[in-house]
Amino acid sequence: MKKKTRVNIYDVAEEAGFSISTVSRALNDDARISAKTKVKVKAAARRLGFQKNAIATSLSTNQSKVIGVLVSELNRGFLSSLVHTLEDTAFAMGYSVIICQTNNSHEREKTYMDTLIASRVAGIIATLSLETDSYEHFEKAKEQGIKVVLVDRVSPKIKSTTKIVIDDYQTAFEGTQHIIGQGYDKIAYVSGPTKQLLYADRLRGFEQALKVAGLPLNPEWIEYSDDLSYEEGTRIAKKILSRKDKPNAIFTANNLAAISTIAYARQIGIRVPEDLGVIGFSEEPFSAFMQPSVTSIRQPSTEMGKLAVQKLVEEINADPGESYIHQKIILDTELIPRESTNRLCKR
Amino acid sequence: MKKKTRVNIYDVAEEAGFSISTVSRALNDDARISAKTKVKVKAAARRLGFQKNAIATSLSTNQSKVIGVLVSELNRGFLSSLVHTLEDTAFAMGYSVIICQTNNSHEREKTYMDTLIASRVAGIIATLSLETDSYEHFEKAKEQGIKVVLVDRVSPKIKSTTKIVIDDYQTAFEGTQHIIGQGYDKIAYVSGPTKQLLYADRLRGFEQALKVAGLPLNPEWIEYSDDLSYEEGTRIAKKILSRKDKPNAIFTANNLAAISTIAYARQIGIRVPEDLGVIGFSEEPFSAFMQPSVTSIRQPSTEMGKLAVQKLVEEINADPGESYIHQKIILDTELIPRESTNRLCKR
């Protein structure tokens, strides 16, 4: 009916003088095929320029060597570095990756989930979109036998799933302690949307550190942003720094906001770190190069990426007989003190 | 032989009381099927949680809705922004993207090409790896009927292929003129591997601008780097700035090298821009935030990405009867003057 397009195993079989099953086995290095036959078959395949059709293999074996990656955006420091590692690790383990950017839209996340299910990917590695607050689409994937690993942005509502995270509460707690240790005592906080667990945890850690240190928690000093972009950071810095009762330090839930906060502060004549200390979550490539350089918190994107792929492949290859044990893996973060909070020892 | 795993059209056919042909047509909104039937079939599909198997469709139709993207690395400014746009545009046009990082390895580029051919992607968008100097693998893809679009890093040796580039020669020429216009007259150049056309062109543009301006072209002031990383930039800056006859400006073929050059210069007490002007190819997110901010050349990654997908899809959907006309599209760049070359008007 349709004309066949490219060289297939039938052609190779004819060329080599064997049946298609022998060809198939030979090409897959099946133990039952003699070395001589394999050589002949492979030679014939090469002669004809045969390229195995992965689609047909996938349909026949009902499995694929493809991993779907759901991520909000590719062009931000942490995520671009995470995806970089994911792809690299997947390649090393024989998998390809389909990248799906949700742009932080719940709707698009669901659409993509359907696409990935339709593509019969072996597994999915996902970082929840900021908007996402229901999780049926993840259940759907799992019902279809697709393994899922969540990274960084997770939810306790998604059960029976490997999760790879940092301890956001503890990290924010320690970050806050660092600022306090530098002699700042009126500390503001710029949060992401707290319906995302990680932002809620960070905020809690911040508040707890203030409490432990006996410092005031001024509700006016806590601001929220949906996307923590550079512009949002500026807007919020403006708001916070125009209050009568100004803070002398600002902790932002990402590093982009920290940078725009610094830029804005300097613009209106507030010195950093002398008058205002600034610390931000997430190390960005430029954190170290800024003037002043920015104190930040490094999330182990490389380790998270590697582990995500390894755990996913582990689960994909797990014996379907026995139940796979899902872990929540918590990785260490690293506080990188730099000039933006360095109030004690002058440069 | 194998047990079927998920709901297929046979199940839906049974549930709806139609044949599989009717079901298939109904689900694809074929005009011949009555509205009533469509409703019934779709209801049945929904009831059963049917998800069409894209693999089977692909095998049957011999086409797929997947685009392969070959790129050296994801975690660099220009490329991460390019891939961001590629994915976004592809999504809008109904395609998924498989991302393949070559890590600038020719070998890996070839391996990935085979994978993409095996996956029967509809097309490939590629940025050549820095190492690549032979192109049979691209011919191979095209022989298999896979459309190819090249972006940014291209080669004249790959024929009959849409190419989307900037005018590297002209851009470097103008960048050099900018430096000269700022009063610098002893200008060094840090190049990437000139076997890549774009680096050769940039170098030519640089040399030509010096010639036109009647400035000396000191061979000692031209250095080459294989990867233009931050570390490489430092190494080369060290080399150039330790010469007896020092330049008073440096033009680097990417922005990362510009940043490390500035950092190194300041470290050894050379003032930027007063003693040394620095300009770099490729705008990075941090170029504007640095101190001093870095004069750079913006490549239109968004436009390039959009155009690449559009042209590729256009070719995929082209009537196979008539020959498709391949274009080389040259997009404008933008020089962004900032402090690092601002020697004339003091800040």
Added chain:
DNA sequence: TTGTAGGCGTTATCAC
């Protein structure tokens, strides 16, 4: 060690 034949889930050709 090799061959035969049926199946994976669709689409498409041809009848009715």
Added chain:
DNA sequence: GTGATAACGCCTACAA
């Protein structure tokens, strides 16, 4: 409008 059935290219149980 709808249905039966052969393809798409590969894998594999079973037979030899």
